[in-house]
Amino acid sequence: MSVPRLNLYDFTREQLRGQLVRWELNPVHVARLWNYLYIELAASLDAMPELPPKLRARLAAETRLGVLPTALETASSDGFTHKYLLALSDAEKIETVLMRFTGRVTACVSSQVGCAMGCVFCATGQMGYTRHLTPGEIVAQAVHVARTLKLSAPVGPTVGRAPAGSETDRRAVLRPGLHPQRLRNIVLMGMGEPLHNYDAVMTAIDILRDETGLALGAERITLSTVGVVPGILRLAQEMRPLHLAVSLHAATQAERATLVPAAKKWPLDELMAACRTYSETTGRRIFYEWTLIEGKNDSEAHARAVGELLRGLDAQVNLIPLNPTDGYAGAPTRSAAAKAFQHVLATEFKIPSTVRQRRGIDIAAGCGQLAVAESAG
């Protein structure tokens, strides 16, 4: 059986330097290789012509570039959201979403194939857990989006649409927005629970942040967790530079446990204690996510309960009207109720909040809609 090849996207810059040393090559070449990987976004070894022959030979013999082929690409009708079904080397598939609104370009990346946490309203939870992603599989999603953006950079004013499939057509499809765009924001809010796959996710973040590569600033990386308490405490202890979002959805243990089975393992009081420790240690505000389900957790009384729960914490609440999934019958909160919820948080508790815009729902690319099924897309 052949030895599995090293995936170049799995390596931090430092690790790649170490690999060159192990190959008895001059580690200075890591700069050029890294540049090909993360600035030029080369999609194959052939697209890296200026490497020393000995390095090229090693790379060809012992490594692979873990580019993730697109199995399916879908664009929302408003053109702001693109969803990519990407194939992994073992034929598993994951979904990655490119969002372009309010002047921001964001990639929503997956951390696992499926998810073990089983939140009742989430399509990923409904499909169950298959496996963790490697650092390279997480990095490759960001590279995929960055490369797509690079290829879609307009070269001049484009009017109308070129024939389907042509490069110009790609540009037209990827609009709106005439400006060439660089990937600026990453949200770990795709498929999976990132703190369940802690080490791979942190290595991937280190690679994404590398200033000589994709150079995504800490302020532009957001990790969303269902509330894995040991993971939150470890983030605090390691002072990981990122934004943390915690999915709350309910302000009592009993209510939360019906929506989020993981709450049985990490009860609400322990979760809130961990959040407090995180904020105190890092000095960072936490975003608390609240999926608004009509008649379930969207009343003014619920808003008061979350206000009380977050009292004294540096908090912002992100309200996400429920997106439809096959396995859950609930309905999204209407916008008047969402506004009333916000009003209570703002006036009675001075807690800022936002209501997530419902984008990409027509292609099932909204929060919690990512799943890999025959019907994907």
Ligand code: SAH
């Ligand atoms: N596993 C992580 C990150 C992925 S989910 C987490 O749970 O936080 C990203 C966000 O989408 C979470 O806040 C999650 O609760 C929310 N979400 C899941 N399913 C949803 C749905 N059907 N409608 C709206 N939001 C949903």
Ligand code: SF4
């Ligand atoms: Fe997993 Fe997050 Fe979905 Fe819950 S909401 S099942 S933790 S991906």
